[in-house]
Amino acid sequence: MATQPAPAATGMRVDEIDTPALIVELDAFEYNLRAMAEAAQAAGMRMRPNAKTHKCAEIAKRQVALGAVGVCCQKVAEAEAMVDGGIADVLITNEVVGAAKVRRIATLAKRATIGVCVDHPLQVDQLALAAAEAGAEIAVYVELDVGGNRCGVSAPKEAVALVRQISAHPALHFAGLQAYHGRAQHLREPDERARAVAHAQRAVNECLAAFVAAGIGCERITGAGTGTYMLESGSGVWNELQVGSYVFMDADYGRNRLAPAAIRFRHSLFVLATVMSVSDGRLVLDAGLKAYSVDSGLPQAPDAPGWQFARAADEHGVLTPASSAPPLPVEIGTKLRLIPGHCDPTVNLYDWLVAVRGGIVEAVWPVDGRGALS
Amino acid sequence: MATQPAPAATGMRVDEIDTPALIVELDAFEYNLRAMAEAAQAAGMRMRPNAKTHKCAEIAKRQVALGAVGVCCQKVAEAEAMVDGGIADVLITNEVVGAAKVRRIATLAKRATIGVCVDHPLQVDQLALAAAEAGAEIAVYVELDVGGNRCGVSAPKEAVALVRQISAHPALHFAGLQAYHGRAQHLREPDERARAVAHAQRAVNECLAAFVAAGIGCERITGAGTGTYMLESGSGVWNELQVGSYVFMDADYGRNRLAPAAIRFRHSLFVLATVMSVSDGRLVLDAGLKAYSVDSGLPQAPDAPGWQFARAADEHGVLTPASSAPPLPVEIGTKLRLIPGHCDPTVNLYDWLVAVRGGIVEAVWPVDGRGALS
Numbered sequence: 001m002a003t004q005p006a007p008a009a010t011g012m013r014v015d016e017i018d019t020p021a022l023i024v025e026l027d028a029f030e031y032n033l034r035a036m037a038e039a040a041q042a043a044g045m046r047m048r049p050n051a052k053t054h055k056c057a058e059i060a061k062r063q064v065a066l067g068a069v070g071v072c073c074q075k076v077a078e079a080e081a082m083v084d085g086g087i088a089d090v091l092i093t094n095e096v097v098g099a100a101k102v103r104r105i106a107t108l109a110k111r112a113t114i115g116v117c118v119d120h121p122l123q124v125d126q127l128a129l130a131a132a133e134a135g136a137e138i139a140v141y142v143e144l145d146v147g148g149n150r151c152g153v154s155a156p157k158e159a160v161a162l163v164r165q166i167s168a169h170p171a172l173h174f175a176g177l178q179a180y181h182g183r184a185q186h187l188r189e190p191d192e193r194a195r196a197v198a199h200a201q202r203a204v205n206e207c208l209a210a211f212v213a214a215g216i217g218c219e220r221i222t223g224a225g226t227g228t229y230m231l232e233s234g235s236g237v238w239n240e241l242q243v244g245s246y247v248f249m250d251a252d253y254g255r256n257r258l259a260p261a262a263i264r265f266r267h268s269l270f271v272l273a274t275v276m277s278v279s280d281g282r283l284v285l286d287a288g289l290k291a292y293s294v295d296s297g298l299p300q301a302p303d304a305p306g307w308q309f310a311r312a313a314d315e316h317g318v319l320t321p322a323s324s325a326p327p328l329p330v331e332i333g334t335k336l337r338l339i340p341g342h343c344d345p346t347v348n349l350y351d352w353l354v355a356v357r358g359g360i361v362e363a364v365w366p367v368d369g370r371g372a373l374s
Numbered sequence: 375m376a377t378q379p380a381p382a383a384t385g386m387r388v389d390e391i392d393t394p395a396l397i398v399e400l401d402a403f404e405y406n407l408r409a410m411a412e413a414a415q416a417a418g419m420r421m422r423p424n425a426k427t428h429k430c431a432e433i434a435k436r437q438v439a440l441g442a443v444g445v446c447c448q449k450v451a452e453a454e455a456m457v458d459g460g461i462a463d464v465l466i467t468n469e470v471v472g473a474a475k476v477r478r479i480a481t482l483a484k485r486a487t488i489g490v491c492v493d494h495p496l497q498v499d500q501l502a503l504a505a506a507e508a509g510a511e512i513a514v515y516v517e518l519d520v521g522g523n524r525c526g527v528s529a530p531k532e533a534v535a536l537v538r539q540i541s542a543h544p545a546l547h548f549a550g551l552q553a554y555h556g557r558a559q560h561l562r563e564p565d566e567r568a569r570a571v572a573h574a575q576r577a578v579n580e581c582l583a584a585f586v587a588a589g590i591g592c593e594r595i596t597g598a599g600t601g602t603y604m605l606e607s608g609s610g611v612w613n614e615l616q617v618g619s620y621v622f623m624d625a626d627y628g629r630n631r632l633a634p635a636a637i638r639f640r641h642s643l644f645v646l647a648t649v650m651s652v653s654d655g656r657l658v659l660d661a662g663l664k665a666y667s668v669d670s671g672l673p674q675a676p677d678a679p680g681w682q683f684a685r686a687a688d689e690h691g692v693l694t695p696a697s698s699a700p701p702l703p704v705e706i707g708t709k710l711r712l713i714p715g716h717c718d719p720t721v722n723l724y725d726w727l728v729a730v731r732g733g734i735v736e737a738v739w740p741v742d743g744r745g746a747l748s
Binding site for chain 2: 003004005007018019020052074075077094095096097098100101119120122123145149150151152154182274275276277278279282284286287289290291293294295312313314315316318332333342344345348349350351370371372373374
């Protein structure tokens with residue numbers, strides 16, 4: 001149960017890294033960080049990247065150094081890991097329920113600027129009590145269901161009522177609207193994503209109109225992801241971006257077709273695996289369901305031309321020929337990079353990110369929020 | 375990156391456990407342990423349960439106390455965690471490749487009885503070198519591909535050649551055949567599983583005939599899982615069971631139809647989650663893709679009658695009505711148990727197992743092998 005030993009040390013060659021390991025190719029990673037930071041700046045958008053993707057304070061600090069105001073998290077325990085790691089401003093883009101968890105938010109808000117979302121009066125009451133008891137101030141965002149059909153209020157009048165409730169508590173302040181359309185991120189075609197964000201924008205505008213009618217000011221409209229950030233940036237409505245996956249990308253995001261002007265973020269995250277068994281028509285890798293998440297499909301194997309992922313078991317990945325043409329032979333002991341189907345739940349499986357450049361390990365970063373479920 | 379704090383303390387009520395948490399209901403768990411131990415004993419089979427399911431030395435020790443000779447593991451790091459936790463006999467039911475990993479096996483073999491599988495001469499050479507250097511003795515099992523189409527040799531003559539190679543090294547000894555049919559475990563119908571194990575049995579018998587012809591003795595035939603253990607037990611061929619999932623069960627194993635005489639193992643493993651948002655026709659839980667593995671389907675929600683799992687995101691589980699009849703109302707803050715689709719990769723997401731009985735926390739066990747990928 002203790003943290004696993006690091007699979008690499010600075011200065012090692014990539015082929016010396018113990019496997020399975022999660023590696024970050026720094027040239028691609030830094031390109032992604034800079035490209036998104038520049039796009040946000042050019043569009044006049046605040047950047048608040050979602051640290052649920054990387055769970056790594058070293059990466060969050062690099063995002064802040066490139067202009068981010070802080071980060072988002074999904075869980076209180078992630079926010080604690082980020083504040084412990086030196087991040088001064090964290091928005092929990094999620095509802096938090098239960099007296100014990102809400103007390104942790106109040107405790108954290110004594111050490112850093114902390115925001116959290118609500119979509120129900122009960123959540124506001126719990127936050128107000130905890131904040132007052134701790135003598136803390138908590139920024140509260142009302143989450144709007146903008147088409148994700150998950151959390152968030154649907155009717156503008158519910159949002160107005162929540163803002164009034166928040167404003168009645170001196171330890172809370174209404175900080176803005178959480179308007180994130182998660183399901184829009186992975187719609188494959190640019191025009192499908194545009195329609196989804198247009199729908200979200202109508203929902204935001206209706207809510208803002210209700211706020212105006214109620215005399216409520218709303219400074220911040222925060223949302224967007226790697227699949228749609230260009231749309232929110234150009235909307236004139238949103239003013240803060242919560243993009244997360246752009247730092248790493250994954251096979252599923254790689255399947256999105258992009259609008260012509262879109263930035264092509266690069267795959268920087270790979271699972272490094274070793275070929276442990278070879279037979280006629282089959283390669284078996286030492287990385288399976290405990291080494292990558294398959295919720296968005298099997299990994300890709302760019303280092304094994306002519307082979308494709310056929311299936312995964314707990315600790316095995318099986319590759320078979322991609323076509324009737326014989327694939328290039330691969331020997332036992334060969335190390336291959338895999339592009340995981342979905343970056344976020346894959347990162348959560350590892351204690352360490354091995355940062356490499358030019359085939360050499362440049363750093364080993366702890367995944368500070370690994371397993372931070374609560 | 376540090377281990378997460380335990381979500382519960384002994385004596386707490388279940389509704390006080392912080393969520394998401396992994397809970398083990400001890401009455402069902404102990405029934406499963408006893409039932410399998412008695413079935414193995416009645417069939418004259420050695421028990422070597424696979425600890426890749428639970429990764430928990432506390433559970434392994436309970437299995438040994440009920441007669442198991444030791445445990446299986448899939449990874450060197452898991453075997454290290456089990457030996458550190460007090461288990462004296464561990465078989466790594468997998469090929470292990472690479473000088474550094476193989477040296478760790480040799481080091482471990484100085485502290486405990488350690489076995490490992492091979493399906494290629496290169497693996498034998500690496501093991502022999504490491505064992506000789508460490509002055510250790512390693513038990514080597516030849517893995518036979520009995521229908522899983524994963525690792526293992528297919529031709530009896532390859533097995534014979536490997537045994538001869540193993541026997542040529544004084545630090546290694548040939549310990550038996552690894553004959554596990556992973557894919558047979560989840561075939562839904564009893565007769566499908568019977569056909570698969572009959573196929574495996576023919577493969578084992580052909581190999582044993584080749585051993586006899588070559589003058590090779592083979593003491594141990596080890597394999598079987600929770601889906602097929604009755605078949606291997608009755609075969610007259612296998613003499614050791616590697617069953618793993620029976621301790622916990624999961625939604626996928628629950629979908630297997632059982633032969634009339636089969637033991638009905640009970641669901642003892644649950645993800646405890648909290649309802650964090652409620653809207654018309656939707657419940658949202660605080661447990662998503664980082665709280666359970668969905669490789670074998672979404673979780674079941676036995677505590678929410680009339681609701682069913684609709685989808686999961688990184689940190690959300692969404693339930694919708696199971697039929698057109700209105701489901702029972704569920705309030706924000708309610709804690710629900712979920713049966714995960716697949717137990718093994720779900721356990722790997724947690725640092726702690728919370729053992730409960732009669733609604734009270736009786737113990738909190740570390741998941742010693744959490745993240746033990748290497």
